[in-house]
Amino acid sequence: MRSPLLTLPKAELHIHIEGSLEPEMMVALAQRNGITLPYESVEAVRAAYQFENLQSFLNLYYAGAQVLQSEQDFYDLTWAYLQKCAAQGVRHTEIFFDPQTHCDRGIPFEVVHSGITQALLDARVQLGVSSALILCFLRHLSAEAAMATLEQALPYRGSIIAVGLDFSELGHPPSKFQAVFDRARAEGFLTVAHAGEEGPPEYIWEAIHLLKVSRIDHGVRCVEDPALVNYLAEHQIPLTVCPLSNIKLCVFDEMAQHNLKQLLDLGLCVTVNSDDPAYFGGYLAENFEAAELALGLTSEHLIQLAKNSFKASFLPPAEQQSYLQELSVHLANIESI
Numbered sequence: 001m002r003s004p005l006l007t008l009p010k011a012e013l014h015i016h017i018e019g020s021l022e023p024e025m026m027v028a029l030a031q032r033n034g035i036t037l038p039y040e041s042v043e044a045v046r047a048a049y050q051f052e053n054l055q056s057f058l059n060l061y062y063a064g065a066q067v068l069q070s071e072q073d074f075y076d077l078t079w080a081y082l083q084k085c086a087a088q089g090v091r092h093t094e095i096f097f098d099p100q101t102h103c104d105r106g107i108p109f110e111v112v113h114s115g116i117t118q119a120l121l122d123a124r125v126q127l128g129v130s131s132a133l134i135l136c137f138l139r140h141l142s143a144e145a146a147m148a149t150l151e152q153a154l155p156y157r158g159s160i161i162a163v164g165l166d167f168s169e170l171g172h173p174p175s176k177f178q179a180v181f182d183r184a185r186a187e188g189f190l191t192v193a194h195a196g197e198e199g200p201p202e203y204i205w206e207a208i209h210l211l212k213v214s215r216i217d218h219g220v221r222c223v224e225d226p227a228l229v230n231y232l233a234e235h236q237i238p239l240t241v242c243p244l245s246n247i248k249l250c251v252f253d254e255m256a257q258h259n260l261k262q263l264l265d266l267g268l269c270v271t272v273n274s275d276d277p278a279y280f281g282g283y284l285a286e287n288f289e290a291a292e293l294a295l296g297l298t299s300e301h302l303i304q305l306a307k308n309s310f311k312a313s314f315l316p317p318a319e320q321q322s323y324l325q326e327l328s329v330h331l332a333n334i335e336s337i
């Protein structure tokens with residue numbers, strides 16, 4: 001039986017909305033938009049999800065995103081993910097989107113943004129799930145292209161809380177984007193960055209010192225540098241760790257070898273997240289469950305992870321407190337059963 005702790009109220013802080021495109025929706029949107037996919041069936045799409053590393057996944061993810069064309073497509077994609085949140089106790093979610101993946105093939109920024117934000121607004125009212133939006137720059141493209149994307153996003157500043165950095169990490173250090181992130185912070189955006197997923201600890205240091213990030217996305221390679229581990233613990237810089245993703249992309253050979261528990265026990269502010277749930281075999285609850293089973297996480301670990309998810313979020317302190325209170329009530333109810 002599933003542990004009742006797996007349905008704890010929690011937040012998700014690392015989810016690429018394009019990575020929630022399930023094969024069924026990919027095939028349906030391809031049909032709706034008259035696009036021919038290189039797969040004959042939903043099963044064939046799913047069968048292609050065997051990855052050796054980050055790049056082999058990104059090639060497929062980027063190709064899959066081509067079926068997203070209209071505002072309705074972006075709405076449907078986002079709404080499907082938000083329904084999963086509601087079903088799994090995810091009370092708040094901070095969602096990445098990659099405008100360059102869409103704008104570079106002629107889809108207007110406005111179309112992408114309105115489809116996603118309309119679904120977020122509807123989820124707040126109809127599902128009681130709160131959210132924030134984070135714009136990610138594709139790091140294998142140039143800093144100039146990222147700056148142009150930032151400028152395109154300025155009119156939408158009120159609905160985008162932060163900027164981030166994703167895609168191929170190796171060879172594209174955070175320092176490449178220092179000027180873009182300086183400008184983003186000057187324009188009022190918070191910052192996050194993928195670092196230490198495949199890249200070395202130096203990339204995590206750069207994200208902290210040069211990009212002045214509030215959180216590190218992944219960050220699991222921090223353990224290779226004890227001074228960095230101390231710094232992350234002392235400053236409580238959150239890591240948005242994605243267990244199933246790390247196994248699917250061969251960052252760890254198997255879940256039993258994942259360092260999530262080690263990082264928690266070292267006092268780091270670790271959170272659990274799904275990254276690209278349609279590609280990696282699970283949403284947030286499945287990530288919690290897989291990590292709990294393989295690593296023997298205790299109730300204390302699971303409760304700490306749920307608390308960390310709200311504390312590491314970009315919610316205002318009063319809203320964080322109110323979710324933490326909801327969590328306490330939930331725990332008290334479980335204890336009294």
Ligand SMILES: Nc1ncnc2[nH]cnc12
Nearest residue numbers: 016019166167194275276
């Ligand atoms: N795991 C990941 N790392 C970097 N970029 C991504 N984009 C989507 N998923 C990603």
Ligand SMILES: [Zn+2]
Nearest residue numbers: 016166217275
């Ligand atoms: Zn990611």
